[in-house]
Amino acid sequence: MLKTPLYETHLALGAKMAPFGGWMMPIQYQGILAEHAHTRRSVSVFDICHMGEFMLQADPALSGFDRLVTQNITAMLPGTCRYGFMLNEQAGILDDLIVYRINKASWMIVVNAVTTPGDLAHLKENLFAGYSLEDVSSKMAKLDVQGPQSQEVLKNIFGQKLEELNYYTFSEFKIFDHQSCIVSRTGYTGELGYEIYIADDYVGRLWELLLKDTRVKPAGLGCRDTLRLEMSYPLYGQDLDTLHTPLAAGLMKFVDLSKDFIGREALAREQENCPKEHLIYFQADSRRAPRHGFAILDKGRKIGTVTSGSFSPSLGVGIGMGYVAGNYDIGAQLVVKQEAAEIPVAVVKRVFLNKKL
């Protein structure tokens, strides 16, 4: 089991630790509900060092990099980042990732922990000559600082210039005597927030510095999951996998069909024939939580499976998502079920909580 540079720090803070994607990660410190509420109200810092980062020097067209991701990366300006997918030939999702354009031919690719080795192999196999690719995951740390007061907190550390960052843009900042780090205005919580990439050796100091601000509290992966679910952000391995395409997941806005990429043909074909399944979002009529693996039923007939579900702390009811066969309109009444647990749910639109980012 891998450990982040902050492992001992989490233990000292009394965190409950559990394995996630091959890493021993903090699930909670004081409690998932308290940490969830604190993130929505103030600022939380999350240890996200488990995620993978690749540094790529490449011309996007000549190296073939543009063919490996679904987002239109050639149109990106330096200092911006874009969410999208890496697909296989069948358009199954190998990973969801964020591409950062550092300058014309310099990129950072941020991927999920468990998919890091596979993504690296896929990139190496499919990139042409004339590029350099480095997996920096084992020396680059990542902290997410999320919450409505995150900008005020980080301005004290990085200066006024931080204010200039718009949603899905980033910049390089200096900290601790010229140590460079990347700060992007991105996140997985639905709150105003930032993701900070810094060398492993400095992440302990940054963590301490952040927690010196009384507005900031540590938060674990437990509330990261409830926060992202309330925003209907998918989690790779649960809501996204190689068996489903961006079309089935309803995430075509992160796919540019006007360019060539691996999986494009299969995706275009699927679009003509309609996908066999698609991801729906639903809300329970009680506090009872749909859970990963529960069956989704329409009048007693199984139509699909829950991929993610939880009690929503903000809404006070159970929420979830899952793939179903067939079309179900907003408001359709379904049941999610496992053994004795039978939860009536209504289909809702994609975002459970409306937030301006």
Added chain:
Amino acid sequence: MNIPKNLFYTKDHEWARIEGKVAYIGITDYAAHSLGDITFVQLPKIGELLKQSAYCATVESVKAASDVYVPLSGKVLSVNTQLATNPELINQSAYEQGYFFSMEFSDAAEKAKLMDSASYQQYVEGLSK
């Protein structure tokens, strides 16, 4: 770890407080703490007949759902309706405000199958080793 002296305990971390012919049932502080923030409880129906060690309730935390087994046989007299809207009472006060239900138990001899506080304390300490 709060383990009151006057209660009876099961290996599945339920407790029973006996007052005459009535037993109050709940889950222990250890169980509530292990589950984390409790968000939902399904309680038995009033009048339901329960058999010792059989399923009687479901408790859900943010991360998981768990079954609760009844420590004694008997008939459900009343349920703690507070838990429908405030299940966090179980985390805050596992033995008082967070009780699940009361029951008229049918066989006092069944108490022999339950642990007293000292045995439960020992049992829990064994688990965390």
